[in-house]
Amino acid sequence: MGKAVKNKQRPVNLDLQTISFPVTAIASILHRVSGVITFVALAILLWMLGTSLASPEGFDDVVAIMDNFLVKFVLWGILTALAYHIVGGLRHLVMDMGHWEELDSANQSARVGFVITAVLAVLAGVLVW
Ligand code: HEM
Incomplete structure (x- = not known):
C-alpha cells in the first residue's frame, strides 16, 4: 500500500504558464477543433441553402x-x-x-499548414466581405 503511494509521487507540472505545446500538438488540436466547427457549421449552411432555394422570399431573407x-x-x-x-x-x-x-518534417509541415491556412483565411475574408 505504502509502496503504491510512493510510486505515484512523480513530478507533475500543472502550471499552465510554463507548459508549451510542440507545434505538432497545436496542429493536432486545431484539426480536431476545426472538424467539430465544420460539423456544427453544416447545419447552419444547409439551413441557409434550403431557405434560399425554397422561395424568392427565402433567398431575400438569406x-x-x-x-x-x-x-x-x-x-x-x-x-x-x-x-x-x-x-x-x-x-x-x-x-x-x-x-x-520525422520530427523535423512533421514540425515543418505543421508550420506550412498554418501559413497556407492564413493565406486561405485572407481569401475567405475577401470572398465574404
Ligand atoms: C463536412 C466536412 C467534414 C467534417 C464535419 C469533418 C469532421 C471531422 C472530425 C470531427 C474529425 C475528428 C477529429 C479528431 O477526432 O481528432 C475529423 C478527422 C479527420 N478529417 Fe475531417 N471533416 C470533414 C471534412 C474533411 C475533409 C474534406 C478532409 C480531407 C482533407 C478531412 C480529413 C480528415 C482526416 C484525415 C481526419 C483524421 C485525423 C486524425 O487521424 O487525427 N476531413 N474530421
Whole structure:
C-alpha cells in the first residue's frame, strides 16, 4: 500500500504558464477543433441553402441575414476552419502514406499548414466581405 503511494509521487507540472505545446500538438488540436466547427457549421449552411432555394422570399431573407457583420464574421470563421481542416486533413493523409513522420518534417509541415491556412483565411475574408 505504502509502496503504491510512493510510486505515484512523480513530478507533475500543472502550471499552465510554463507548459508549451510542440507545434505538432497545436496542429493536432486545431484539426480536431476545426472538424467539430465544420460539423456544427453544416447545419447552419444547409439551413441557409434550403431557405434560399425554397422561395424568392427565402433567398431575400438569406441575403438580408448575410448583410450583418457578425454573420459575415461567423461565415468567415467557418470557411477558415474548413480550410484548416482540409489542409490539416491532407497533411494527415500524406503522413498516413509514410511521409513527414520525422520530427523535423512533421514540425515543418505543421508550420506550412498554418501559413497556407492564413493565406486561405485572407481569401475567405475577401470572398465574404
Ligand atoms: C463536412 C466536412 C467534414 C467534417 C464535419 C469533418 C469532421 C471531422 C472530425 C470531427 C474529425 C475528428 C477529429 C479528431 O477526432 O481528432 C475529423 C478527422 C479527420 N478529417 Fe475531417 N471533416 C470533414 C471534412 C474533411 C475533409 C474534406 C478532409 C480531407 C482533407 C478531412 C480529413 C480528415 C482526416 C484525415 C481526419 C483524421 C485525423 C486524425 O487521424 O487525427 N476531413 N474530421
